[in-house]
Amino acid sequence: MENLLEIKNLHARIGDKEILKGVNLVIRPGEVHAIMGRNGSGKSTLSAVLAGNSNYTVTQGSVTYLGQDLLKMSPEERSWAGIFLGFQYPVEIPGVTNVNFMKTAVNEHRKQKNLPPLSAAEYLKMMREKMAYVEMDPSFSSRGVNVGFSGGEKKRNEIFQMAMLSPKLAILDETDSGLDVDALRIVANGVNRLKTPENAFVVITHYQRLLDYIVPDVVHVLYKGRIVKTAGKELAAEVEAHGYEEFE
Amino acid sequence: MEGFRYIPKKQLFDCSVSLDGARKFFVWDGHPEGLPFEERPLLDCSAEFCVSTRVGKISYSPAEISASGKATVIIPKEGEITQVISVRVSPAPLSERTVIDCPSEGKFNVVLCSHTVGQDRFSTNGIVEIRVNKGASLDLVVMQNENSLSRHESDYRIRLEENSSLSLNIVTLHAGNVTNKIHTLIAGKKASCNLNGLYLADGQQIVDTDVVLVHDAEETQSRQLFKGILDGNSKSKFDGEVVVSPSAQKTEAYQANNNLLISDQAKASSDPHLVIYADDVKCSHGSAAGSVGDQELFYMRSRGISEKEARILQQQAFAGTVLEKVAHPELRERLSRLVEKRLRGEDTLCAGCSKRCC
Numbered sequence: 001m002e003n004l005l006e007i008k009n010l011h012a013r014i015g016d017k018e019i020l021k022g023v024n025l026v027i028r029p030g031e032v033h034a035i036m037g038r039n040g041s042g043k044s045t046l047s048a049v050l051a052g053n054s055n056y057t058v059t060q061g062s063v064t065y066l067g068q069d070l071l072k073m074s075p076e077e078r079s080w081a082g083i084f085l086g087f088q089y090p091v092e093i094p095g096v097t098n099v100n101f102m103k104t105a106v107n108e109h110r111k112q113k114n115l116p117p118l119s120a121a122e123y124l125k126m127m128r129e130k131m132a133y134v135e136m137d138p139s140f141s142s143r144g145v146n147v148g149f150s151g152g153e154k155k156r157n158e159i160f161q162m163a164m165l166s167p168k169l170a171i172l173d174e175t176d177s178g179l180d181v182d183a184l185r186i187v188a189n190g191v192n193r194l195k196t197p198e199n200a201f202v203v204i205t206h207y208q209r210l211l212d213y214i215v216p217d218v219v220h221v222l223y224k225g226r227i228v229k230t231a232g233k234e235l236a237a238e239v240e241a242h243g244y245e246e247f248e
Numbered sequence: 249m250e251g252f253r254y255i256p257k258k259q260l261f262d263c264s265v266s267l268d269g270a271r272k273f274f275v276w277d278g279h280p281e282g283l284p285f286e287e288r289p290l291l292d293c294s295a296e297f298c299v300s301t302r303v304g305k306i307s308y309s310p311a312e313i314s315a316s317g318k319a320t321v322i323i324p325k326e327g328e329i330t331q332v333i334s335v336r337v338s339p340a341p342l343s344e345r346t347v348i349d350c351p352s353e354g355k356f357n358v359v360l361c362s363h364t365v366g367q368d369r370f371s372t373n374g375i376v377e378i379r380v381n382k383g384a385s386l387d388l389v390v391m392q393n394e395n396s397l398s399r400h401e402s403d404y405r406i407r408l409e410e411n412s413s414l415s416l417n418i419v420t421l422h423a424g425n426v427t428n429k430i431h432t433l434i435a436g437k438k439a440s441c442n443l444n445g446l447y448l449a450d451g452q453q454i455v456d457t458d459v460v461l462v463h464d465a466e467e468t469q470s471r472q473l474f475k476g477i478l479d480g481n482s483k484s485k486f487d488g489e490v491v492v493s494p495s496a497q498k499t500e501a502y503q504a505n506n507n508l509l510i511s512d513q514a515k516a517s518s519d520p521h522l523v524i525y526a527d528d529v530k531c532s533h534g535s536a537a538g539s540v541g542d543q544e545l546f547y548m549r550s551r552g553i554s555e556k557e558a559r560i561l562q563q564q565a566f567a568g569t570v571l572e573k574v575a576h577p578e579l580r581e582r583l584s585r586l587v588e589k590r591l592r593g594e595d596t597l598c599a600g601c602s603k604r605c606c
Contacts, residue, residue: 051550079552091547095568096561104561105551112552144565161551 004029004169004200010061012049019045021225022061027169030197034211034236035204037222038244043204044088047173051085052078080112082168086158086175093145098157101145102127102164109165130163134190152183159190171202176210188213208240223247267578270329275320277337278344319345324356329576331359339368345375353383357576361391362400370398377405380412382436387575390418391583396451398424410436417574419583420447420455421590427456433464440469446570448590449482459488463496472503475570477563478514488520490531497526503533508566563591
């Protein structure tokens with residue numbers, strides 16, 4: 001099967017600080033990967049680089065997504081090609097309503113596929129359906145994007161956006177942080193509903209907790225900018241029990 | 249050859265704002281149409297409206313008398329929206345005067361729109377006297393949509409009595425050279441006043457705002473938020489003065505002016521200041537100019553929103569914090585749509601208007 005994503009010897013820095021020091025990773029359709037690691041190990045940097053955040057500079061290595069050079073694509077081109085980043089800290093955009101935000105995004109995606117924009121009614125129907133995935137109250141649609149949302153609501157909003165855009169590769173950056181058990185279950189259910197044999201997920205997390213709900217096929221440990229161990233889902237439990245000391 | 253056809257003014261200009269409970273009145277070059285406005289002699293305005301408070305001294309002088317000596321007097325009714333649509337059609341300079349007189353204890357909604365039809369160099373001087381009597385509250389929206397050659401100076405003279413409140417939102421959608429002078433006297437105890445403005449300018453357009461707001465009674469509040477989005481060679485000037493008189497203890501006054509400069513040539517100058525003679529007050533003021541957040545931009549782009557669309561959304565967001573002060577949901581929605589069109593460069597100009605705008 002064709003690889004969805006292939007990362008080779010990826011090095012990246014922010015300012016003068018090198019954070020990724022040679023990451024290698026292959027993701028195939030239908031897979032769920034978990035990336036675990038301590039704060040500062042490079043987890044968020046990896047997700048930011050994949051989404052095209054210009055604050056980070058790639059100094060070495062390559063990333064191939066569906067046969068294309070991902071690093072040459074703009075953030076919006078990556079999104080159109082099917083990459084989605086669930087932010088660890090979703091950004092608040094006062095004044096832009098959730099409904100306007102996602103309608104613009106969905107229609108930009110449609111434009112790339114030469115499809116006409118959705119009518120208001122079609123959009124509303126789609127939005128209601130996807131909001132139900134994450135048990136989100138419809139009243140959120142008229143509020144400013146993430147403005148005044150609780151931590152859990154912001155994360156649900158990320159999963160809602162993912163559902164609206166049906167990505168081929170979704171990277172969830174610490175989606176579990178700041179969630180209570182109920183919110184965690186809702187978010188995980190949302191992800192599980194969206195899983196198909198064609199798409200893949202990268203779940204970035206500190207803890208095993210989320211992986212009880214979203215069961216990974218492969219678990220990686222990221223340590224000081226490199227993947228130091230890769231194994232099956234049992235690795236998550238191992239890390240949870242013994243911490244990251246063995247990798248030091 | 250086709251003969252000359254008479255086209256009634258109403259067909260030249262079409263206003264399709266159909267707000268629930270709204271009553272629409274047209275004023276053609278200063279002449280009100282229909283019955284609800286009475287032309288009546290000037291109210292005696294001496295010493296009632298504050299005109300200037302420069303150099304730290306509070307003084308009031310009588311209101312100027314408009315050229316005609318007559319005014320369009322609006323006495324709004326509770327439970328309806330009074331929408332007054334002023335349309336300029338003839339190129340002769342015009343001085344007009346409007347009085348909005350809100351009876352005590354009532355809650356009122358008034359919308360004033362100004363438009364131009366055709367490409368003449370319209371020149372308009374308007375005085376708008378606003379009296380919010382004891383216990384009354386007025387929600388006033390002003391929408392300015394005129395051609396690029398027009399010059400319009402509006403002089404708002406506002407007086408608030410005890411326990412009254414005013415929310416004034418001025419949206420300058422399009423105009424050649426606009427000056428909005430907003431002189432407000434908070435004369436009665438516990439009165440409160442929100443003054444907000446949003447101005448959009450491009451090309452050679454100029455928008456000036458001159459606020460003088462005097463707190464002259466105890467426990468009064470004022471909040472001001474003026475924002476501009478400037479493109480091309482446009483210019484804006486904001487001059488804001490808040491005066492708290494010695495008797496106005498427990499005053500709260502906030503003033504902000506922020507400008508978003510889209511082009512390198514656009515200029516915004518801002519001079520907010522406070523003059524405080526009382527000691528038990530909470531006041532703040534500030535201004536900022538700049539472009540907006542990279543984080544927001546990246547977040548939007550990561551969802552597949554192109555940079556251009558993302559910037560328009562950001563500008564809408566910037567404008568949105570003023571527009572959200574418009575209490576009437578449908579009106580707010582319509583204004584937002586007009587602002588979006590304007591930001592996209594889709595014409596909102598009223599020249600030869602047969603379009604449906606506000």
